[in-house]
Amino acid sequence: MTMKRTALPKYNKPQGTTPNTPSRPSTQLPQCKSIPSRVEQRGNSQFQSLTRWLLHNQIYLSFNLIAVLFFIHSCLPKVRPYTSMFFSLSHHNPSTGNYGAGSGDLFFLALCVILFTGLRACFMEYLLGPLAKHWGVVKKKELTRFSEQAWLLCYYSIFWTLGVYIYCTSDYFLAPREMFTSWPTRELPGITKTYILGQCAFWLQQVIVINIEERRKDHWQMLAHHVVTILLIYTSYTLHLTTVANLVLVLMDVVDIFFPIAKCLKYLGFTTLRDIMFGVFMFSWFVARHVFYILNLYHIWKYMPETINPGCYYKSQDALIIGPTPLPERGWSHMLEAFSNPSGTICYSDGIRWGFLGALGFLQVLTISWFLLIVQVAIRVFKGIGADDIRSEDEDEDELDHGHGSVNPEAWKCSANVRGNATSSGVGLPGSWDRKESLGRIGCVKH
Structure with a gap:
């Protein structure tokens, strides 16, 4: 016998009434964020511990390394031919008094990076920080930002002045065509070589700084800028086009004098x-x-092919330039030889010109995007709001400095909770940087 299943009568809920029975809670589980594995957590923790240790021991490491090198140089005469390359320029030509390029420059470059690291931390900790306190700055982040900007002001004031001196005393002063007439210039005066290597060391040290200090939202944009700047300086030095590097650095560095002044005035309260x-x-x-930067791009585009003949150039035993000889029809090894042996054969083709224009054009795109943000701040100034947006990040108004001379707050502890679109490790995602973060870092550009 089969039972016929009958449908229950449909219950229509009266309008405007509420049932007495409580509503059933939702059984939908909340979405859980992916939890990093133990290996990833251990790797991040170890990296942050290392960077935190480097951050708080910059002075100790830098000056102790220099002291050890100096001790070895003084007490072990047999190794002085090697240790002397740390303390003086290499590849000196006694007959001309100038300096060539070579692998020995890496030793001097390394010492400059170590020296800049120690000087920056020492100035911020024992000079600029106490000076800011004396002038009434008491908040930790403002002390740190003031010290950072004051250090940049010191650096750019010295190196921009040195760059202007080199440019004004050169043959290509107000004569852009002369930048390429004597190419390839195999040797440089000592002051020019020190200037180029010092600038390269500064940007290498800046790469270290942005990776051991608290990462900001425009971290990847700044890293890209620094890497391109280093590659341009290195390429111009290796290909003996330091005239181009000198003029570009002079144009870029002059801006970085006025911006730190504006930032320091902000922290001191002079609105x-x-x-x-x-x-x-x-x-x-x-x-x-x-204006002048784009004009310089035009000069490179116009005068480089008119002045430099394509081909390969050799250096004779008498330091004379032989060439050009025809470029090899196959392969690229002849174009790369200058990077492995700067004193050997060097070849020029139109690809070098377009390579320089491409890299310099990339920097121009970055600066245009930043300038659009500057215009927005200028509009605020004209409206009477003030230029408060020229800062690296929102300052913690309640965080006061009660320490003694410490200008590097342990921001690592809260770097995982940064504002905006960021990962759990505090690393800003590309494209997630906002207007305030970007404007505050414009003064670091080569940005």
């Missing part, structure tokens, strides 16, 4: 002077980086 200096900074940015 009117800050806004005036911001206007000077904005004007210098536009003229140097978007």
Whole structure:
């Protein structure tokens, strides 16, 4: 016997009434974020521990390494031919008094990176930080930001002045065609070589800084800028086009003098002077980086092929330049020989010109995007709001410095909780940087 299943009568809920029975709670589970594996957590923890240790021992490591090198150089005469390359320029030509390029430059470059690391930390800790406290700055982040900007002001004031001196005393002063007439210039005066290697060391040290200190939202943009700048300096030095590097660095560095001044005035509370200096900074940015810089790109595009004949050039035993000889029809090894042996054969083709223009054009695109943000801040100034957006990040208004001379707060502990679109490790994702973060880092550019 089969039972016929009958449908239950449909219950229609009266409108405007609420059932007495409580509503059934939702059984949908909340979405859980992916949890990194233990290996990833251990790797991140070890890396952060290493960077935190490096951050707080910069002075100790830097000056102790230099002291050890100096001790070995003084006490072990047999190794002086090697240790002397750390303390002096290599590849000196006594007959001309100038210096060539070679692998020995890496030793001097390494010492400069170590020296810049120690000097920066020492100045911030024992000079610039206490000076800011004396002038009334008491918040930890403001102390750190003031010290960072004051250090940049010291560096750019010295190296921009040195770069201008080299440019004004050169043959290509106000004569852009002369930048290429004597190519390849195999040897440089000592002051020019020190300037180029010092600039390269500074940007290498900046790469270290942005990776051991608290990462900001524009970390990857700044890293890309620093890497391109280092490659341009290295390539111009290796291919004996330091004339181009000198002029580009002069145009870029002048802006980085006015921006730190505006930042320091902000932290000291001089709002009117800050806004005036911001206007000077904005004007210098536009003229140097978007007028003369683009004009320099045009000079490279026009005069380089007109002045330099394609081919390979050799150096004779009498330090004379022989060439050009025809370029090999196959392979690229002849174009790369200059990087492995700067004093050997060097070849020029039109690809070198386009390589320089491409890298310099990339920097121009970055500076244009940053300049658009500067214009937004300028609009705020004209509206009377002030240029408060020229900062690296929002300052913690309640965080005061009660320590003694410490200008490097342990921001690592809260780096995982940064604002905006960021990963759990505090690393800003490409494209997630906001206007305030970007404007605060413009002064570091080569940015």
